[in-house]
Amino acid sequence: MLGRRLVALGSVLVLGIPAVGIPAAGAPALGSWNDTAPKSAIVAFVERVTKQGSTDFVPVPERIAVFDNDGTLWAEQPVYFQFAFMVDRVKALAPEHPEWKSREPFASLLKGDMKGVLAGGEKGLMELMAATHSGMTTEEFGRSVSDWIATAKNPKTGRRYIDMTYQPMRELLDYLRANGFKTFIVSGGGIEFMRPWAEKTYGIPPEQVVGSSGKLKFEMRDGKPVLIKLPEINLVDDKEGKPVGIQTHIGRRPITAFGNSDGDLQMLQWTAAGSGPRFCLIVHHTDAEREFAYDRQSHIGRLDQALDEAQERGWTVVDMKRDWKRVYSSD
């Protein structure tokens, strides 16, 4: 608290500008947002809860902000990026598994026949997940993610996946943190898939990443303790699982939540139902030119029920085409 106040005080003294709403770094806040309704709504909310003495004031420890990842902080087309990681891992591991050439869904995947892969349904996908996301230590898995994310590229944009994070959302993370918020990811994506790069990319440390997880097993290998990733699900952090993930990992109800699909609906409902000021926002993918345009009919990131509920409840909806000056951090 004292530290934060000194930073705020420093901004006033050195820069001669009011402390509230100004990122500590001195960069213009929310510079990639157009001056349309969502930006005003965000700023109004932050000013409302940070104003000392106001009835809506929220103490710093309670300023919890949760963000979905896929489609909210980075893109998710043409397939969830973790799916692309899984495909690349199967290819990389194939030389050690000659039997995969004649075993589905591996055989189809290795031939590049995605329809054949999907024909195996959920059972086939679980086999691919088990082969690529379990059976190794947590450290080995983390390294495979770090290596992949450093170079892998999206087939639609030719950009690295890591360069397809949304600049306006990264500025929003900075803006909230500069105002005393603690920012968390709450994603259906794998917790161990996001942690290796979330800190450098979003400024969100591993302990503030909530995601889907598998069970772990502690054991001694050659006298050294390791944690083995097991092929059993611990938490599916999606839909009804998101409030469960929030309570289990954070233990405190957020006062603001950001999502983009029906998978985020329960997280938004859970956030909105708390007492005191709340702010819920949905990113609507409306920009086919600069990014992708999809909503009610999409298989990836379907936004249907949550869009209706946003309208009924007055949640803020970002129209990417209208509201964002810039899309990707690499633009």
Add this chain to the structure above:
Amino acid sequence: MLGRRLVALGSVLVLGIPAVGIPAAGAPALGSWNDTAPKSAIVAFVERVTKQGSTDFVPVPERIAVFDNDGTLWAEQPVYFQFAFMVDRVKALAPEHPEWKSREPFASLLKGDMKGVLAGGEKGLMELMAATHSGMTTEEFGRSVSDWIATAKNPKTGRRYIDMTYQPMRELLDYLRANGFKTFIVSGGGIEFMRPWAEKTYGIPPEQVVGSSGKLKFEMRDGKPVLIKLPEINLVDDKEGKPVGIQTHIGRRPITAFGNSDGDLQMLQWTAAGSGPRFCLIVHHTDAEREFAYDRQSHIGRLDQALDEAQERGWTVVDMKRDWKRVYSSD
């Protein structure tokens, strides 16, 4: 970072004392510790990892410290305090459950016959846990804990349980935080049992409390979302479960760990096995006069294997009688 540096700078300017090792509040660090080996070892470790430019320097985000709770941050005799809470809850709920009068282990508990309760073994205890720790919303459970902890007293000391936290350990938490450490509880106790009071008591917010947990279920009740505590185990955060809890909740290996029993052994091993400087400490209950004396033969907080391993590996062992000037925060 900047905030912390300003606080440290402030200490130097205002108090004329070196910033490292000085709590932000300006109080003497570790004042309830005698000037014996454990205090020196703690201070030496902290100075080593916080010294800029040294090869052992650890950046602030990696300064993760984990603390067991029962027997490490507060007492655990004559029974774990959460057990006492459970007993009191059964008594409080009994009027709504007339059938308990003739059903074990409830009948024995209501008659005050603890031997009869324990005769039911693990199955009986699980029934008591289910009846008192599930079937309600997370908010209802949190209120029952807050109400209980405010007044409930330990039968041996006549003190409130909340007043049986260890003053030297609270100073240690403050000292580590003043030096850029993030402090976590990693306890076999219930995560939802500790969260309602850990922030006020230890300065540890809910999102930094790791503990045993049950499964949760999201549902709508009269149009309001709630999380129901189910009578199913999610994580037993003890022994091999502690490194699992650390990885799942924190996602980063601690550089220092504090425990008091064999239940903490794997957490200490996991911490010690990381690369770079590490500090592991065990609180040994040696003071029958001011607290309780127990170790290898105790049913509660047995310290046997971990005591041997501490000696082999050179971990610091606190002799409460010798090393602590003061025991309870309420002394």
